[in-house]
Amino acid sequence: MASPVRVVVTGAAGQIAYSLLYQLAKGDVFGANQPIILTLLDIPPMMEVLGGVVMEIADCALPLVKEVIPTADPAVAFKDVDAAFLVGAMPRKQGMERKDLLSANVKIFKVQGEALDKYAKKTVKVLVVGNPANTNALICSKYAPSIPRENFSAMTRLDQNRAQAQLAARLKVSVDKVQNVIIWGNHSSTQFPDAAHATVDLGSGSPVSVESAINDNAWLTSEFVSTVQKRGAAVIAARKMSSAMSAAKAAADHMHDIWHGTKPGQYVSMGVISDGSYDTPKDIIFSFPVVIENKQWKIVKGLPISAFAREKLDITGKELLEEREEAMAVCEN
Numbered sequence: 001m002a003s004p005v006r007v008v009v010t011g012a013a014g015q016i017a018y019s020l021l022y023q024l025a026k027g028d029v030f031g032a033n034q035p036i037i038l039t040l041l042d043i044p045p046m047m048e049v050l051g052g053v054v055m056e057i058a059d060c061a062l063p064l065v066k067e068v069i070p071t072a073d074p075a076v077a078f079k080d081v082d083a084a085f086l087v088g089a090m091p092r093k094q095g096m097e098r099k100d101l102l103s104a105n106v107k108i109f110k111v112q113g114e115a116l117d118k119y120a121k122k123t124v125k126v127l128v129v130g131n132p133a134n135t136n137a138l139i140c141s142k143y144a145p146s147i148p149r150e151n152f153s154a155m156t157r158l159d160q161n162r163a164q165a166q167l168a169a170r171l172k173v174s175v176d177k178v179q180n181v182i183i184w185g186n187h188s189s190t191q192f193p194d195a196a197h198a199t200v201d202l203g204s205g206s207p208v209s210v211e212s213a214i215n216d217n218a219w220l221t222s223e224f225v226s227t228v229q230k231r232g233a234a235v236i237a238a239r240k241m242s243s244a245m246s247a248a249k250a251a252a253d254h255m256h257d258i259w260h261g262t263k264p265g266q267y268v269s270m271g272v273i274s275d276g277s278y279d280t281p282k283d284i285i286f287s288f289p290v291v292i293e294n295k296q297w298k299i300v301k302g303l304p305i306s307a308f309a310r311e312k313l314d315i316t317g318k319e320l321l322e323e324r325e326e327a328m329a330v331c332e333n
Helices: 015-025 044-059 098-119 133-142 157-171 210-214 217-221 223-229 231-239 245-260 307-332
Strands: 005-010 036-041 065-071 083-086 125-128 152-154 182-184 192-194 268-273 285-293 296-299
Touching: 005 015, 015 036, 015 044, 015 245, 036 044, 044 065, 083 098, 083 245, 098 133, 098 307, 125 133, 125 245, 133 152, 133 268, 133 285, 133 307, 152 285, 157 182, 157 192, 157 210, 157 223, 157 245, 157 268, 182 268, 182 285, 182 307, 192 223, 192 307, 210 217, 217 223, 223 231, 245 268, 268 296, 285 307
Parallel strands: 005 036, 005 083, 036 065, 083 125, 125 152
Antiparallel strands: 152 268, 182 192, 268 285, 285 296
């Protein structure tokens, strides 16, 4: 059997981690025969709750789990980790502006970046789930200069999964029949869910474009976009809590694809460091379509961008530049 993969999950006593940990422990992410060591980080007041989570992992009797280490100490949590799920962040409370959330979380991700830099393997793959995820990932990377920037990514897979599900429902097919829907930009209400390059298998054996299958451009450029953009708020309104099960599944999907690669002809959406592709601002974490091989992602280049899409990419890029400025100001103070 392979030597264990060492995985840290932050905010490990929280709602998202509660769903994520089971997927990690039973082999959904790193492989059905890949043993793991789980280190679970949370703040000191959550240690008793975290103790209960550790009991539950033990009670699942999952053979891949070789050790579980609950801790409030980043030095312990990030020691020699191969993969990091940065889930823990201050949640947005009623009446809070996005910049207030940004200010609180920049400090958390600065500390975690420093801990990764000091204690983690230099090959560590870091997925930021806690919001605002794109800018948190940027800050985390900035304070871990010894780890390649390409090893940090922000989760827009939840948005991709939401978009895929919306298209599949409209087309009355199962979600796996829809491929290559893209989320551009920020994991926020400015993101652009783009079906222009998506395909669907309607049963003929050869995929057709989603645009031609739906044949309703007005829906694709209005209701579809706004539904995906506002889905998180809709879940909060219904559940009185933010997305947890679906966010955990998306985090698992994201890291699974980093670890195992994308299938031929398919790409996925991830917030990664921008090289200016598609005339986006450089040096922000921007969601692009990517393909992955040998744990390395590459931005899919050369996709045609409509005037409608261009406008949407510019809006979300501008927001990310503003977030970067605010975050850097907090760090410098």
